């Protein structure tokens with residue numbers, strides 16, 4: 001269970017944010033909606049422990065994640081969170097398989113080729129495992145990014161605009177994959193989006209203004 005209460009953040013004196021409190025249970029999905037500039041990416045970066053809040057609390061299964069040192073935050077991010085960024089940020093000199101195994105390595109976990117192959121099968125890119133990531137299409141990169149976020153069976157998955165560049169058919173496919181995979185491992189899925197196609201699909205949502 002992810003619970004955030006009274007989170008505040010300021011880039012400077014002019015740009016201050018007070019976010020609504022919310023929670024997202026295991027296997028559930030939370031949408032963070034809002035217009036451009038409303039603070040969606042800022043909130044996602046707070047949840048990803050890339051920014052530090054000026055106040056409030058971020059808890060995963062009652063453990064506090066706000067106000068960690070940068071070193072602790074990096075460790076917690078690698079072990080408890082799976083992040084799907086808008087851009088994939090793969091290591092282009094490595095194969096798809098090695099990019100997946102890197103997620104294990106960065107979390108100090110044993111590298112599980114078995115887990116990578118299982119995810120590749122269920123996300124439909126098994127035949128790409130030995131390819132360099134530089135040869136992947138946009139849709140393939142997205143599926144590999146989802147698999148990479150799942151490699152360590154995280155408690156929370158954060159997805160930044162996962163459908164923004166997709167047509168209706170692929171939007172539906174990617175959301176279903178994300179939802180099913182998160183449910184499979186009992187993770188809380190948080191999706192930041194301004195994609196209006198998603199807004200009626202989930203009941204748990206917050207709208208930033």
Ligand SMILES: Nc1ncnc2c1ncn2[C@@H]1O[C@H](COP(=O)(O)OP(=O)(O)OP(=O)(O)O)[C@@H](O)[C@H]1O
Nearest residue numbers: 011012015034035036037038039040041042043194
């Ligand atoms: N490093 C920064 N320093 C100062 N202001 C910033 C910084 N980063 C973002 N902002 C401002 O904070 C506000 C929220 O930005 P944020 O990127 O969180 O919005 P968003 O809702 O994700 O927008 P979009 O949908 O366009 O990506 C914007 O007005 C932005 O200009």
